[in-house]
Amino acid sequence: MTKTIVVTSGKGGVGKTTTSASIATGLAKRGFKTVVIDFDVGLRNLDLIMGCERRVVYDLVNLVNQEASLHQTLIKDKRIENLYILPASQTRDKDALTIEGVARVIHKLKKSDFDYIICDSPAGIEKGAKMALYFADEAIVTTNPEVSSVRDSDRILGILQSESKRSKMNEEPVKEHLLITRYNPARVKDGQMLSVDDIVDLLAIPLLGIIPESPSVLDCSNAGKPVILDEESEAGQAYSDAIDRLLGEAKPHRFMDAPKKGLLARLFG
């Protein structure tokens, strides 16, 4: 059974593409045949994060318009077996997508025995975002610990409940997961950021993971490598934990507390 998971947030710049890349890579690493689709038509980014920008020939819009085959369009990842990237078109806009066209693409992927389809949503609540979430079985709502991000996430949760295919067909609702990104426990302690408890209380959906703010996220983006592959970094480990929870394993949350300062740091910090 193929599972379709949308990574969405409403707000821009909170880490949807970073998350999509790491979740897809993590699932593939555990042996699941996985494809990650960039729905941000016109603002293509996923290929950069995945480090395959030089290998894009055809894109999602070509596939939707039946100008290329699935085999021609999918980019096979060079590092991880079972991982494929379906890039967005950079020269078109969101109007190039239609529900029927996207339905055809999802159907083809399901027939190609993919275990997971990860849909990287564009920001906003307009057509592109609605297309990305329409076919979702599950949703990873990416939220930064600040009020505007939380409110936008609340909005997108409402849209998931009313505009997804599952809601329109009166099927079991989309399963929602909360992923808090750019979490900085020290700034939470200072009251500059919302705490995990505040966010969970405001959004009232189960917590999938907390990704700490970490310089390795930017380093990996620049290097075209999903941060989950940086096993030394806290962010990479946190994404790995999130994969385990996504697959049903109960794991305690990490990286919630500010690191205790050593004597020297306390004296000179």
Place this chain on the structure above:
Amino acid sequence: MSSTIGVELKGGMYTFMSLKLHTNDMSVIDAELADKVLQAPGFFKDTPVVIDLSVLEEQEADIDGKALLECIRRHKLVPIVASIGDRSSGLASSVAIPLIESGARRSALSREEPSQSADSARKEAPSNTQNPIPDVDLSVSREVEYVVKAPLLIDKPVRSGQQVYARDTDLIVMGQVGPGAEIIADNNIHIYGPLRGRALCGVSGNTSTRIFCQSLEAELVSVAGNYRMLETIPEELRGKPAQIWLDKDRLTIEPL
């Protein structure tokens, strides 16, 4: 004989918004209507209203019926009927829509138009002409059916940007109401969770409706059009279980 029923004539209770006129100055009516409608244009659009002329009747004031109807329709409201109070100065005849008469006057009218059973009573006692209808007959002739509508029950959180309206009934939310969400009811609102968005009860004018919530963090609460923003809600009531109701036209918030 056919077993299906084509039409049924039944008594029913319906809630309508009433437009009570306190002045006959058309420019004031126009300006205030514009102001009210502007607060919730989508909500008021095509809403049927009862024009309440009772105050003007008391004042024995005059009004240009045609201009009044035009003005109301211009604000996208639909005047359906005019209502007058106990006194009739003939004012209502200038407003060319059907008329209902409220309060004591209505029962007075009933006395003037005896029912069938009253007729038979009169036949039996033709000498008793001063008071032709005994009280007991009135209760027989006036049959009112009360229709109870099931409340609208929402069993998941109401999210930012979502709007829920319980028409002619209570609204029950089993969960939170997010910031930027709006819940509206013609009757009472019950929230089993925090209220962080806007809640408006009694929107068609029912002043005896209330809002109940488990944690008051609302952006706005309103009972029959009397509203308050969070800023004017006392600090000590915030984040606590509360009820909101109208105490003689004054919006009152009390802890539960």
